[in-house]
Amino acid sequence: MTKSDVDQLEDGYRWRKYGQKAVKNSPFPRSYYRCTNSKCTVKKRVERSSDDPSVVITTYEGQHCHHTVTFPRAAHHAAAALAGHMAFSAAHHHHHLYSATNDHLPPLQHPDPTTAAAQQQSALITTSGDSSLACRPAMSPSSLLRPLLQCNQQELLAATYPLSSAVMTMPVDSSSLVVSTQSPSPLTAVTSSPAVDKGLLDDMVPPAMRHG
């Protein structure tokens, strides 16, 4: 759940719209997107909340079978997507719409904060009533993740949108959140070639960011 005046939030990936349907009890339609990477089956739904038109609900489904190369600008949105996952999970206790199993996740290519932010999308996000576990930074694949995982929603917000853009994440009760990552991938296990890397980059960089 993200407060935004624009429907499409950049999250570091490129999406192709493949459908749109009217939502019952809502004047706003729901849009369906697929990841443009042909080998990737990740889908997302974007709809605007009916009772709060300023809120955009983005639902991710599946798991990116590739890493993304994000720019600092896009990293903000990647973090926003993560925050969205957290809010959604908190609102729908144990409802596994976002199936998060990353046992076979490919290793990270670059140990930089932007990629790390994207990696967070693959992190296991679940809910628990045990507030003592809230926001515990378990086994981060990179120490760069720790500051983000340790902070609460508001702090994440501040870190994500230092310029107070029009996009604001809904505050959620972070005391019921547990964020952890599973089977952290070694950052040093790099197998892909520069050529492949370029192809992936070409696949994933949103058009709006190509000439920027």
Add this chain to the structure above:
DNA sequence: CGGATTTGACCCGCGC
């Protein structure tokens, strides 16, 4: 001209 979007048709599961 090629890739992305639009949009009605189509499909499928579910409740009656």
Add this chain to the structure above:
DNA sequence: GCGCGGGTCAAATCCG
């Protein structure tokens, strides 16, 4: 079986 709601397909259209 039928209607409904949600999700997807694909031909037409748009746009750089």
